[in-house]
Amino acid sequence: MSIKIAVVYYSATGAVHTLAEALAEGARAAGAEVRLRRVAELASDGAIDQNPLWRRHVDATSGVEVATVDDLAWADAMAFGTPTRFGTPAAQLKQFIDQAGGLWHEGGLADKPVTAFTSAYNRHGGSEATLLSLANVFYHWGALIVPPGFTDPAVYAAGGNPYGASAVTGPSGDDLQPAVLDAARYQGGRLARTALRLKAGTDLTGGDASHDASALATKTGPEAEAGREADKAPQVA
Ligand SMILES: Cc1cc2nc3c(=O)[nH]c(=O)nc-3n(C[C@H](O)[C@H](O)[C@H](O)COP(=O)(O)O)c2cc1C
Numbered sequence: 001m002s003i004k005i006a007v008v009y010y011s012a013t014g015a016v017h018t019l020a021e022a023l024a025e026g027a028r029a030a031g032a033e034v035r036l037r038r039v040a041e042l043a044s045d046g047a048i049d050q051n052p053l054w055r056r057h058v059d060a061t062s063g064v065e066v067a068t069v070d071d072l073a074w075a076d077a078m079a080f081g082t083p084t085r086f087g088t089p090a091a092q093l094k095q096f097i098d099q100a101g102g103l104w105h106e107g108g109l110a111d112k113p114v115t116a117f118t119s120a121y122n123r124h125g126g127s128e129a130t131l132l133s134l135a136n137v138f139y140h141w142g143a144l145i146v147p148p149g150f151t152d153p154a155v156y157a158a159g160g161n162p163y164g165a166s167a168v169t170g171p172s173g174d175d176l177q178p179a180v181l182d183a184a185r186y187q188g189g190r191l192a193r194t195a196l197r198l199k200a201g202t203d204l205t206g207g208d209a210s211h212d213a214s215a216l217a218t219k220t221g222p223e224a225e226a227g228r229e230a231d232k233a234p235q236v237a
Pocket of ligand 1: 010011013016082083086087121169
């Protein structure tokens with residue numbers, strides 16, 4: 001049985017990209033098929049050019065495929081990465097997530113294992129707040145949050161963040177500590193193993209893990225309305 005994992009991230013200067021690669025590596029080592037996808041950049045070239053590290057990273061990763069909502073539909077499990085921006089996820093990742101209203105409405109995100117990771121300049125600069133903020137989305141989806149918790153020495157060695165792998169970059173930029181890359185690999189492996197168990201269990205019981213939100217009396221709720229609006233809204237590349 002093979003597990004499909006979408007690793008979807010935004011990174012301006014490369015740190016979250018490096019974490020995403022490590023998490024993908026861990027998931028692949030656990031047997032998963034992985035799509036590593038960056039979300040579309042929203043900033044202007046003028047803004048990017050003001051920061052040589054940002055320009056360098058944008059140019060270096062132009063070959064990484066851009067995430068689409070179809071990647072989320074394809075996946076059995078998902079991992080989302082974002083830099084910490086004033087203690088919240090980057091707008092670029094949120095913009096991508098906000099395109100998933102239609103898929104949400106069809107029940108295409110329910111019951112999927114999901115995990116998140118981040119990078120911040122400061123050790124106490126809001127990593128946990130960012131991951132918890134992202135988790136609000138996962139609750140709405142009915143996704144199954146798979147935190148690393150304190151389940152492996154790799155988590156402690158990386159600074160002990162049970163919410164998700166979090167790099168502290170400081171002035172070192174995307175030159176991340178090996179311990180945090182190990183924690184990201186562990187998190188990817190844990191996500192894959194969890195998804196595998198869930199899928200195997202579903203096969204055993206003959207249950208269908210998917211739900212159709214429209215069949216669950218949500219047709220009149222505000223989020224159902226938002227989902228319908230998202231269906232109508234033009235998709236932003
Ligand atoms: C607009 C903006 C807001 C930021 N807010 C925070 C913050 O709240 N806390 C923090 O520690 N670092 C903050 N940073 C720094 C980034 O989170 C940090 O450099 C991160 O490692 C960048 O990841 P990336 O290389 O993947 O883009 C901010 C950076 C920018 C550009």
